[in-house]
Amino acid sequence: xxxxxxxxxxxxxxxxxxxxxxxxxxxxxxxxxxxxxxxxxxxxxxxxxxxxxxxxxxxxxxxxxxxxxxxxxxxxxxxxxxxxxxxxxxxxxxxxxxxxxxxxxxxxxxxxxxxxxxxxxxxxxxxxxxxxxxxxxxxxxxxxxxxxxxxxxxxxxxxxxxxxxxxxxxxxxxxxxxxxxxxxxxxxxxxxxxxxxxxxxxxxxxxxxxxxxxxxxxxxxxxxxxxxxxxxxxxxxxxxxxxxxxxxxxxxxxxxxxxxxxxxxxxxxxxxxxxxxxxxxxxxxxxxxxxxxxxxxxxxxxxxxxxxxxxxxxxxxxxxxxxxxxxxxxxxxxxxxxxxxxxxxxxxxxxxxxxxxxxxxxxxxxxxxxxxxxxxxxxxxxxxxxxxxxxxxxxxxxxxxxxxxxxxxxxxxxxxxxxxxxxxxxxxxxxxxxxxxxxxxxxxxxxxxxxxxxxxxxxxxxxxxxxxxxxxxxxxxxx
Numbered sequence: 066x067x068x069x070x071x072x073x074x075x076x077x078x079x080x081x082x083x084x085x086x087x088x089x090x091x092x093x094x095x096x097x098x099x100x101x102x103x104x105x106x107x108x109x110x111x112x113x114x115x116x117x118x119x120x121x122x123x124x125x126x127x128x129x130x131x132x133x134x135x136x137x138x139x140x141x142x143x144x145x146x147x148x149x150x151x152x153x154x155x156x157x158x159x160x161x162x163x164x165x166x167x168x169x170x171x172x173x174x175x176x177x178x179x180x181x182x183x184x185x186x187x188x189x190x191x192x193x194x195x196x197x198x199x200x201x202x203x204x205x206x207x208x209x210x211x212x213x214x215x216x217x218x219x220x221x222x223x224x225x226x227x228x229x230x231x232x233x234x235x236x237x238x239x240x241x242x243x244x245x246x247x248x249x250x251x252x253x254x255x256x257x258x259x260x261x262x263x264x265x266x267x268x269x270x271x272x273x274x275x276x277x278x279x280x281x282x283x284x285x286x287x288x289x290x291x292x293x294x295x296x297x298x299x300x301x302x303x304x305x306x307x308x309x310x311x312x313x314x315x316x317x318x319x320x321x322x323x324x325x326x327x328x329x330x331x332x333x334x335x336x337x338x339x340x341x342x343x344x345x346x347x348x349x350x351x352x353x354x355x356x357x358x359x360x361x362x363x364x365x366x367x368x369x370x371x372x373x374x375x376x377x378x379x380x381x382x383x384x385x386x387x388x389x390x391x392x393x394x395x396x397x398x399x400x401x402x403x404x405x406x407x408x409x410x411x412x413x414x415x416x417x418x419x420x421x422x423x424x425x426x427x428x429x430x431x432x433x434x435x436x437x438x439x440x441x442x443x444x445x446x447x448x449x450x451x452x453x454x455x456x457x458x459x460x461x462x463x464x465x466x467x468x469x470x471x472x473x474x475x476x477x478x479x480x481x482x483x484x485x486x487x488x489x490x491x492x493x494x495x496x497x498x499x500x501x502x503x504x505x506x507x508x509x510x511x512x513x514x515x516x517x518x519x520x521x522x523x524x525x526x527x528x529x530x531x532x533x534x535x536x537x538x539x540x541x542x543x544x
Contacts (some may be wrong), residue, residue: 066183066184066200066202066203066204066205067203067204067205068180068183068192068204068205068206068207068222068223068431069205069219070176070207070209070210070211070212070215070216070219071202071205071206071207071208071211072155072210072211073207074152074156074208074210074350074396076118076155076156076206077113077118077119077152077154077314078118078119078120078121078147078150078152078154078155078156079118079119079120079121079155079156079157079158080121080122080123080143080147080155080156080157081120081121081122081123081158081161081261082123082125082136082139082143082157082158082159082161082162083102083103083122083123083124083161083162084103084124084125084128084131084161084162084165085100085103085104085124085125085128086100086103086128086129086328087103087161087162087164087217088102088103088122088161089122089158089161090153090159091147091164092158092160093111093120093178096111098122098492101124102122102124103122103124103125103126104126105124105125105126105127105135105138106124106126106138106139106142106521107122107123107124108121108122108123108124108134108142108146108269109121109122109124110122110349112475119150121143121146121147121155122511123139123142123143123146125138125139125162126141127402128162128164128165128210131162131165131170132170132174132451133170133178133452133453133454134178134453134454136170136178136179136182137178137179137181137182137185137186137454137473137521137522138182138186138240138520138521138522139182139521140178140179140180140182140183140186140522141182141183141185141187141489141521141522141523142186142187142521143155143157143183143186144183144184144186144187144202144250145186145187145519148187148200148201148202151201151206152201152202153201153202153203154202154203154204154205154206154244155202155204155205155206156205156206156207156208157179157205157206157207157208157497158208159175159207159208159209160208162175162528163272164340168309169338172209172210172215172218173214173215173217173306174210174218175206175265176218176219176222176421177210177218177219177221177222177225178222178258179207179222180218180219180222180223180226181222181225181226181229181522181533182228182245182521182522183205183521183522184222184226184230185226185229185230185522185524185529186222186522186523186524187200187202188230188233188470188524189524190233190234190526191235192234192237193239206459209221211262214225221351224347224350224351224356225346225347225536227346227350227537228343228344228346228347228350228529228532228533229343229529229532229533230338230529231255231299231339231343231346231529231532232329232339232340232342232343232527232529232531232532233339233524233526233527233528233529233532235248235251235335235338235339235342235343235527236332236333236335236336236404236526236527236528236529237526237527238332239332240314240315240331240332240365243314243332243335244288244314244365245283245288245289245290245291245314245363245365246288246289246291246457247287247314248291248295248312248314248335248338248361248363249265249267249291249363250295251342252293252295252342252361253265255342255346256295256345256349260297260298260299260349261295261296261297261345261349262295262296262297263293263294263295263296264293264294264296265291265292265293265294266291266293266294267289267290267291268289268291271290271291271292273435274290274292274382274406275380275381276379276382276402276406277379277381277382277402278362278379278381278387278399278400278401278402279291279292279362279364279398279399279402280396280397281373281375281377281379281389281398282297282313282319282364282366282392282399283365283366284333284366284369284371284372284373284480285319285320285365285366285367285368285369285371285372285373286364286365286366286367286369288314288365290362290363290364290365290399291361291363291364292360292361292362292363292402292403292406293312293360293361293363294358294359294360294362294406294495295345295358295359295360296357296358296359297345297348297349297354297355297356297357297358297359298355298356298357299352299353299354299355300354300355300356300543301356302356303354303355303356303543304355304356304413304542304543305356305358305410305411305412305413306355306357306358306412306413306414306416306538306539306542306543307357307359307360307407307410307412307414307415307416308341308344308345308357308359308415308416308417308418308535308539309337309341309359309360309362309400309403309404309407309415309416309417309418310335310337310338310339310340310341310342310359310360310361310362310417310418311334311335311336311337311338311362311396311400311417311418311419311420311421312335312337312338312361312362312363312364312399313334313335313363313364313365313366313395313396313399314332314334314349314363314364314365314432314436315331315332315334315366315367315369316331316334316366316393316395316396317331317366317368318366318368318370318392318393319366319367319368319372319373319392319393319395320368320372320373320374320375321375321391321392322368322393323393324514326446329368330515333420333514333515334366334396334420335363335526336419336420336510336514336515336527336531337396337417337418337419337508337510337531337532338361338362338363339529339531339532340418340510340525340529340530340531340532340534340535341359341360341361341531341535342359342361342417342532343529343531343532343533343536344359344531344532344533344534344535344536344539345357345359346471346532346534347533347536348446348536348539349542351536353536353539353540353543354437354543355539355540355543356543357539358407358410358412360371360403360406360407361403362399362400362402362403363399364395364399366392366393366395372392373389373392373395374389374392375389375390375392376388376389376390377389377390378474378475379398381402381405381498382402382405382409383405383408383498385401385476385477385497385498385536386476386477387401387472387475387476387477387478388472388473388474388475388476388477388479389478389479390411390472390478390479390482391479391480394455394479396419396420396421396492397419397421397479397491397494397495398479400417400419400495401494401495401496401497401498403417404417404495404498404499405498408499408503409502413503413504414504414542415443415499415503415504415505415506416442416446416505416506416507416508416535416538417495417505417506417507417508418434418507418508418510418531418535419507419508419509419510419511420509420510420511420512420514421488421491421509421510422487422488422491422509422511423487423511424486424487424488424491424505425460425461425487425488425509425511425512426511428460429458429512430512431512431513431516431517432456432512432513433450433456433457433458433490433512433513434455434457434458434509434510434511434512434513434530434531435457435460435508435509435512436457436458436459436460436506436507436508436509437459437460437461437462437489437492437496437506437507437509438441438462438504438505438506438507439462439503439504439505440504442504442505443457443459443460445461445542446508446534446538447459449534449537449538449541450534453533453534453537454522455497455513455530455531455533455534456513457508457534460488460489460492460526461489461494462489462492462493463486463489463493464541466481466486466489466490466493467493469481469482469483469486469490470490470493470494472526476497477494479494482495485532488509491509492507495507508531508534510530510531513528513530514527514528514530515527515528516528
């Protein structure tokens with residue numbers, strides 16, 4: 066699909082982006098519309114007769130509350146509506162938002178957000194369906210200032226959408242087509258012929274580097290675990306930033322088997338790895354000047370005669386020992402190996418992201434992730450999340466809960482014996498594997514990892530959450 070800028074358009078379909086109480090009466094020849102046409106998510110069609118053009122009104126709601134994410138959402142709604150009409154092209158008119166665009170939101174920001182929203186809102190994963198979804202819309206013209214700055218904004222909007230779509234694709238893959246080895250192959254294929262250097266640790270290499278968390282979690286599966294390390298350095302003078310993603314390609318719970326509910330969504334327990342891979346895709350495609358190392362700790366958590374057992378002790382490369390209280394708290398065990406490796410590289414700032422705890426979902430729901438951090442890390446991520454739409458909410462690293470991780474015969478246990486503060490204690494566990502003085506943040510994305518229905522630019526299924534947020538973080542910290 067092609068997005069272009071133009072001052073005038075001969076398209077037979079025009080999309081008007083409108084807000085509540087601010088409808089294009091003049092542009093419609095005085096035709097009066099119901100007030101709800103400007104409501105958030107509202108879609109109003111005005112079909113032309115014979116040679117007349119069609120008009121589509123898409124509502125953003127209250128003008129005072131319009132931000133970049135509302136523009137993305139409107140674009141997603143518009144994209145699906147236009148595709149449903151099988152229109153080959155469309156023009157987009159932002160003139161009714163003159164009080165917003167050019168003010169608190171620049172034209173470039175609006176253009177980029179619109180491209181993101183349209184591409185993400187029309188996303189479909191039909192790889193395994195016999196009948197594929199056909200895309201009918203080939204060209205979308207944005208009625209904005211024609212300039213190099215806005216052309217670049219369109220390009221970046223597409224790059225950001227493609228990185229998120231990559232993360233969604235990975236999350237959508239059935240577990241029999243995305244084992245740990247498949248994740249390795251996908252990474253190598255995606256980043257070949259790019260500045261990214263990929264190194265993979267498996268088998269004896271994991272043992273040599275004492276990545277014993279991955280070894281323990283993965284030993285119940287016939288598909289071996291791996292640590293994937295991706296290095297992108299276009300400017301060595303920039304601070305080294307590490308992104309760490311949990312990549313459990315399927316989580317049965319292991320010997321601590323999960324309940325008998327439908328476990329299909331446990332294929333998305335690699336959502337953290339999808340996020341960091343998607344983020345790196347955005348960083349590479351946008352040719353960002355940065356110094357980044359990305360880690361994916363990938364394994365399959367299965368019950369088997371050789372599986373990790375409750376009560377086992379794991380000794381990590383940093384000397385810490387961990388008692389396995391529950392094999393279903395495996396994410397933190399594999400992340401620990403990656404965090405140790407990130408510190409060994411000398412990373413000045415580390416962000417790990419994982420579908421880690423149900424406790425975080427209970428606390429924050431499915432619209433935002435929890436973030437824990439040292440220094441200003443959580444605050445920065447929160448601000449960036451508001452702009453990208455991938456929101457996070459700061460949570461406490463409460464030292465008083467640290468004692469809950471005590472073990473009878475190891476340095477710490479991977480679970481607590483209480484029914485509260487599960488998301489906080491998981492963050493405290495991970496913090497033990499980050500060297501003192503290193504800026505660090507942990508994102509628990511268990512809530513927004515997938516959507517139960519389609520709305521705005523979010524399509525039912527894995528959301529690709531975190532790809533744009535993490536790319537923005539690297540860009541912000543690499544200035």
